[in-house]
Amino acid sequence: MQMSGAQMVIEALKHEGVDTVFGYPGGAIMNVYDEIYKQDDFQHILTRHEQAAVHAAEGYAKVTGKVGVAMVTSGPGFTNAVTGIADAYMDSIPLVVISGQVPMSLIGTDAFQEIDSVGISRSCTKHNYLVTDAADLPRVLKEAFYLAATGRPGPVHVDIPKDVTAQIAEFDYSRPVEMETYKPTTKGNARQIKKAIEAIAAAKRPLLYLGGGIISANAADEVRAFAKMTGIPAVETFMARGTMGADNPLVISMLGMHGSYAANMAMSETDLVIGLGARFDDRVTGKLSEFAKNADVIHVDIDPASISKLVNAEYPIVGDVKYVVEEMTTLAKGKVDPERYAPWLETIDHFNKLHPLGYEEEAGTIKPQWVIERIGQLLGEKANISTDVGQHQMWTAQFYPFTRPRQFISSGGLGTMGFGFPAAMGVKRGDMERVSINVTGDGSILMNIQELMTSVEYKLPVINVILNNHFLGMVRQWQTLFYDKRYSETDLSMQPNWVGLVESFGGVGYNVETKEEFDAALKDAVEKNVVAMINVSVSRFENVLPMVPAGGSLFNMMLEYKDK
Amino acid sequence: MMQNERRVVSVILQNEASALSRITDLFSARGYNIESLTVAPIPESKYSRLTIATSGSVRVIEQIIKQLHKLIPVLRVYEHADLVEKEMAMVKFPIGENLSDIETLSKAYNGKIVNVGNDMIIAMVADEPKRVSHYLEAVKRFNPKEIVRSGTVALER
Numbered sequence: 001m002q003m004s005g006a007q008m009v010i011e012a013l014k015h016e017g018v019d020t021v022f023g024y025p026g027g028a029i030m031n032v033y034d035e036i037y038k039q040d041d042f043q044h045i046l047t048r049h050e051q052a053a054v055h056a057a058e059g060y061a062k063v064t065g066k067v068g069v070a071m072v073t074s075g076p077g078f079t080n081a082v083t084g085i086a087d088a089y090m091d092s093i094p095l096v097v098i099s100g101q102v103p104m105s106l107i108g109t110d111a112f113q114e115i116d117s118v119g120i121s122r123s124c125t126k127h128n129y130l131v132t133d134a135a136d137l138p139r140v141l142k143e144a145f146y147l148a149a150t151g152r153p154g155p156v157h158v159d160i161p162k163d164v165t166a167q168i169a170e171f172d173y174s175r176p177v178e179m180e181t182y183k184p185t186t187k188g189n190a191r192q193i194k195k196a197i198e199a200i201a202a203a204k205r206p207l208l209y210l211g212g213g214i215i216s217a218n219a220a221d222e223v224r225a226f227a228k229m230t231g232i233p234a235v236e237t238f239m240a241r242g243t244m245g246a247d248n249p250l251v252i253s254m255l256g257m258h259g260s261y262a263a264n265m266a267m268s269e270t271d272l273v274i275g276l277g278a279r280f281d282d283r284v285t286g287k288l289s290e291f292a293k294n295a296d297v298i299h300v301d302i303d304p305a306s307i308s309k310l311v312n313a314e315y316p317i318v319g320d321v322k323y324v325v326e327e328m329t330t331l332a333k334g335k336v337d338p339e340r341y342a343p344w345l346e347t348i349d350h351f352n353k354l355h356p357l358g359y360e361e362e363a364g365t366i367k368p369q370w371v372i373e374r375i376g377q378l379l380g381e382k383a384n385i386s387t388d389v390g391q392h393q394m395w396t397a398q399f400y401p402f403t404r405p406r407q408f409i410s411s412g413g414l415g416t417m418g419f420g421f422p423a424a425m426g427v428k429r430g431d432m433e434r435v436s437i438n439v440t441g442d443g444s445i446l447m448n449i450q451e452l453m454t455s456v457e458y459k460l461p462v463i464n465v466i467l468n469n470h471f472l473g474m475v476r477q478w479q480t481l482f483y484d485k486r487y488s489e490t491d492l493s494m495q496p497n498w499v500g501l502v503e504s505f506g507g508v509g510y511n512v513e514t515k516e517e518f519d520a521a522l523k524d525a526v527e528k529n530v531v532a533m534i535n536v537s538v539s540r541f542e543n544v545l546p547m548v549p550a551g552g553s554l555f556n557m558m559l560e561y562k563d564k
Numbered sequence: 565m566m567q568n569e570r571r572v573v574s575v576i577l578q579n580e581a582s583a584l585s586r587i588t589d590l591f592s593a594r595g596y597n598i599e600s601l602t603v604a605p606i607p608e609s610k611y612s613r614l615t616i617a618t619s620g621s622v623r624v625i626e627q628i629i630k631q632l633h634k635l636i637p638v639l640r641v642y643e644h645a646d647l648v649e650k651e652m653a654m655v656k657f658p659i660g661e662n663l664s665d666i667e668t669l670s671k672a673y674n675g676k677i678v679n680v681g682n683d684m685i686i687a688m689v690a691d692e693p694k695r696v697s698h699y700l701e702a703v704k705r706f707n708p709k710e711i712v713r714s715g716t717v718a719l720e721r
Contacts (some may be wrong), residue, residue: 084612118582119585122582122585122586123593125638126636130581130582132581147636180639181577181637181639181694182636214649303634304630304633305627305630305631306636308623308626356653
């Protein structure tokens with residue numbers, strides 16, 4: 001069938017079953033937007049900034065497991081989107097980002113709103129395309145969706161010059177994707193899996209080290225079943241929160257820089273690390289030479305480049321973690337004796353009792369950790385929790401009782417302030433049944449505050465809970481600990497009228513000074529089901545603890561620090 | 565500390581726009597070293613062959629191979645162990661230099677004089693990269709005006 005390049009984009013999105021596109025129009029993408037105007041197969045959500053469009057698509061992708069789609073124009077439209085694309089790349093989120101480009105005849109002339117978009121996105125996408133002929137569009141778009149979702153997921157960028165969107169060509173979307181050069185390994189090597197099981201059976205203190213790859217691979221059920229059958233305890237990375245479920249007796253909370261004492265000690269004492277979809281990030285390992293020093297490593301990952309990149313794996317297994325863990329469970333039957341690990345579980349229990357995750361209450365002040373726990377108590381499973389970046393993010397990861405995968409949506413790898421609110425909008429769009437909470441800070445929330453308009457317009461109610469300490473809290477914490485309390489540019493004493501701000505966009509706002517007020521505000525916001533901002537005054541100098549200083553050893557945690 | 569080793573890696577990749585820059589971007593973004601890089605289409609195919617001479621620790625080399633594999637247009641990556649490696653160099657000399665001495669020296673390095681103009685002589689050699697370096701050292705006494713090296717190409721034995 002003959003059609004224009006712009007029509008092809010719409011048709012391709014329909015064929016891919018896309019129900020939502022987040023975006024922002026502009027000159028170079030106008031032909032496509034003209035076609036968007038004429039269709040009602042999917043909803044276009046007009047964010048108020050291109051960065052937010054990509055974060056919203058990320059939130060949508062994370063909560064649904066589908067490919068998120070964002071659309072932007074050329075030049076500044078695209079460069080604004082880059083932070084979101086880089087964020088998705090670091091956290092392996094499947095996205096297709098379509099950008100307009102100046103007409104082919106103007107490429108390379110420094111034309112108005114021209115930028116080398118594919119040049120810019122090359123280093124922060126799984127793959128990218130500059131489409132120079134409309135006849136290539138069906139193949140390219142099909143490949144883009146396929147690449148984004150398969151293997152190690154990630155963002156794919158498609159840049160389309162304006163004249164290509166106007167060009168008429170044949171549209172045939174029925175041809176299967178044929179990429180001779182791209183064949184991800186999903187089935188792990190059977191011999192390696194067998195050897196890994198033998199190592200598990202011989203270990204005395206094995207430890208499951210669960211990463212975000214499990215959530216991408218929808219493998220949480222398989223991992224829980226494997227843990228239950230073998231009786232092996234597990235630590236979760238920040239990206240894997242919710243994999244085991246907070247009430248699972250085998251989970252030892254989060255590990256890493258702000259991990260629990262028990263999780264970090266378990267990792268330091270284990271004799272066999274079973275890494276599943278985790279990439280041994282520096283925030284997790286601390287000092288590499290001291291990381292799990294006495295342990296062999298089984299490493300299962302879909303990305304061969306992640307294996308032995310930082311920590312040498314004695315048992316490398318390249319494959320889809322869902323498939324590999326299923327295989328491991330089958331093979332472990334009758335070979336792995338949970339009784340063998342009983343003393344190990346006792347040791348972990350001892351670690352848990354020695355320094356449980358906690359905080360000290362202070363009369364007259366709300367502790368930020370309490371707010372997180374309280375949201376958990378009041379909403380628990382009923383909420384999807386997004387966060388921005390900073391102390392509030394770490395407290396959320398530590399104190400929220402996540403019970404399921406895809407419940408916790410946060411910017412892990414890139415650590416993007418301004419991620420939380422637009423992502424929470426995308427989360428709401430992807431899961432309208434649950435409450436979408438964005439836990440944020442008084443620094444982070446202002447980075448994409450314009451999305452209040454989008455959120456109100458499209459009835460995507462997000463409850464923004466600001467843990468307001470009048471500081472860029474995490475930087476302030478580092479300044480306290482490592483810069484002799486020189487609070488250079490982190491004091492945010494100057495504050496907007498939060499309630500007035502959100503109300504001016506048509507949402508509701510609450511200033512909260514007491515626990516009772518917080519409960520009432522959250523209840524009211526949930527009932528009203530509108531865009532809300534709960535500004536909670538929390539203790540100003542609270543630190544995220546435990547803390548492993550950057551480059552320090554996991555077992556050398558700072559457990560207490562009293563700040564005045 | 566791990567010893568840095570020189571390695572030659574061949575990459576077979578699709579002939580498409582930006583394919584080469586994907587490779588060079590990967591090296592620069594991850595801080596890997598490129599000693600030399602040559603590229604040309606493979607006859608009667610839709611692929612090109614790149615030969616990259618690089619150096620790094622065993623772990624770095626392993627990462628280079630894996631990261632190259634990850635690039636979508638890359639079909640194959642070979643890390644050469646037993647290989648025949650050649651490089652070409654061309655050198656421009658002033659016309660006043662001794663033509664026969666240059667000719668003799670070039671011959672010793674699989675080369676010859678390839679052009680003589682009004683005011684210059686151009687010699688060419690093709691040999692192992694190390695020997696090409698020796699040649700360039702040796703021809704210094706003929707006051708070379710310009711030198712160009714091609715970068716290494718290699719094939720497994």
